[in-house]
Amino acid sequence: MRCTLLTLSAAALLGGCAAGHQPVNYAGAAWMPEQQYAATPGACSRAPTALPDIPTAHLSAPVGLLLAPGDRVRIEVLGDADRISGTYVIGDDGHLRLPSLGRIGAAGLSQADVEAQLRQMLVAQRLVQPLTNAVRFSVLESTGVSVAVSGAVFNPGTVRTGDRAPEDRVGQSEGAANGDANAARSVTTALRAAGGVRPDANIQQIGLVRQDRMMVIDLRPSHDGTATGDVLLAPGDRLIVPSTGCFDPYLVRPSLVTQPGIRVHMSNLTRPANNNAGAAIGERTGSLPYGTRFLQGLVAMNCVGGSAMNSGRRAVLISRNPMSGQSVVVEREVEELVRHANRDAFDPYLMPGDALACYDSRWMNLSDAIGMVTGAAGALTPAILLQDTVAN
Incomplete structure (x- = not known):
């Protein structure tokens, strides 16, 4: 009886040592060449997308800061101390409310536009002389704006850009200041706030839609470091990032248009650890620089090295194709990634939210199975002896 039980136990446990099936993905689910062993470098998995058919406006010069709701401004009228002169905040409706003058539209306009509008109104009402310096309009502090970002970014939607912490606000403790620069109210900041551009993004043709016109912006020089320059945003702006349909590894690194780092999920229950804490996987372990590859992530989670008996470890990467929404599961032999010279060809990049x-x-699994069979034999022996004693 004991031999029968041990044989059945051994067969069941040793059968569990066999390797599982290779992960199966839908055709076209993999979107980067490194996710497939025999992929063609530079191959595109999807058709490119184009910008919408909106009349374009060419940028002959950098667009300056346009006023937005919440901006703090100062108006100084020549010969006036406190009737109209003073500090104002542009309301949520985009207007300034001035004594004796009523509402004046300001949001979406430049500082010079509002100053000219004020001068014209005051001259028309004979409150000032038609002098060049009769009215002075200045921005004390620009606030953040909400913009919509769509297309080839990791987290499309409405984002806030240019908001300041209380300690970073100007014109509070220092008193009134003339002029303000809010560099964070820009296209590149908005793209990062939307999770950064994806590796399939066409950053040479980013569309900025303002009212009924679209500006086409080329941010490749900023990403490459060959030139500087950005475009400041106005309230109601929309950003559209078209897709090339191709995975571009050059976009997988920290830059002005991508995130500096990503968060990934990790699970390492291999011997000798039996939980993530035992494998030294803490809260910060899953925070990696953008551009990290599969093998580097495995090193971070202590899945490389150790006993030669466990050198045949296998690792799984669970990702998702952002263009199609399909999940992608990739399995690799850890030592294969470590030993092969052409590892880069099948070592995928990690994306935000990967696991x-x-x-x-297999040898460690076999060792565990033998140990469990031996333990089962030790537990069965007293029961069998007791049964034999009772039978006799």
Whole structure:
């Protein structure tokens, strides 16, 4: 009886040592060449997308800061101390409310536009002489704006850009200041706030829609470091990032248009650890620089090295194709990534929200199975002896 039980136990446990099936993905789910062993470098998995058919406005010069709701401004009228002169905040409706003058539209206009509008109104009402310096309009502090970002970014939607912490606000403790620069109210900041551009983004043709016109912006020089320059945003702006349909590894690094780092999920229950804490996977372990590859992530989660008996570990990368929404599961032999010279060809980049899992080697599984069979034999022996004694 004991031999029968041990044989059945051994067969069941040793059968579990066999490697599982390779992960199966839908055709076209993989979107970067490194996710496939035999992929063609530079191959595109999707058709490119284009910008909408909106009349374009060419940028002959950098667009300056336009006024937005919440901006703090100062108006100084020649010969006036406190009737109209003073500090104002542009209301949520985009207007300034001035004594004796009523509402004046300001949001979406430049500082010079509002100053000219004020001068014209005051001259028309014979409150000032038609002098060049009769009215002075200045921005004390520009606030943030909400913009919509769509297309080839990781988190499309409405984002806020240019908001300041209380300690960073100007014109509060220092008193009134003339002029303000809010560099964070820009296209590149908005793209980062939307999760950064994806590796399939066409950053040479980013559309900025303002009212009924679209400006086409080329941010490749800013990403490459060959030139500087950005475009400041106005309330109601929309950003559209078209897709090339191709994975561009050159976009997988920290830059003005991408995130500096990503968060990934990790699970390492391999021997000798039996939980993530035992494998030294803490809260910060899953925070990696953007551009990290599969093998580097495995090193971070302590899935590389150790006993030679466990050198045949397998690791799984669980990702998602952002263009199609389909999940992609990739399995690799850890030592294969470590030993092969052409590892870069099948070592995928990690994307935001990816998950990594590490499995014990077949030899370690066999060792555990033998140990469990031996333990089962030790537990069965007293029961069998007792049964034999009772039978006799």
